[in-house]
Amino acid sequence: AQRVTQPEKLLSVFKGAPVELKCNYSYSGSPELFWYVQYSRQRLQLLLRHISRESIKGFTADLNKGETSFHLKKPFAQEEDSAMYYCALTGSARQLTFGSGTQLTVLP
């Protein structure tokens, strides 16, 4: 069975501080990992996917197969980064399994 764990429900950091949102997964195979974000009053949207190996809005995430983790990082948090972040994975059927989410608040 595939599972995604986000251990922090709430995370607060000050503007300009580094931020790391943790994600661990279990999957017997080679999953594809994603981070989705939901800003206040907006719909859920894709932030980044591990196969793209790109930086979006200053965020990066590295897949660590040994630790089965896909943590999301940003060196300098901005107030506009405040949102709900979901880690998710897909297997061969392309069905997303989501974690329970982390609410990030960036304080001024």
Next chain:
Amino acid sequence: EAGVAQSPRYKIIEKRQSVAFWCNPISGHATLYWYQQILGQGPKLLIQFQNNGVVDDSQLPKDRFSAERLKGVDSTLKIQPAKLEDSAVYLCASSSLLRGTQYFGPGTRLTVL
């Protein structure tokens, strides 16, 4: 391009009543998904369609939930009869066969009293 559309945005019903949700995916997207998101949890897949065929409905409570996508475009999700524990946001998403990235609609917030 226009995004995934859903209606209604909000619905309040009493338990044992029935309710239906509608989804219009992004034009050309062959795959359509329905998710249930209970407060404090991540979205959970209920059913996946490819064109008008069901790919996976293993997590759909079939005794009360049904879904269809008759012409391979719009889809409806129905609950009959509703229970208190069905209170949630119901999300529709679509993706193309080529890229696979799922695009989400705004969701329908259902409250069962």
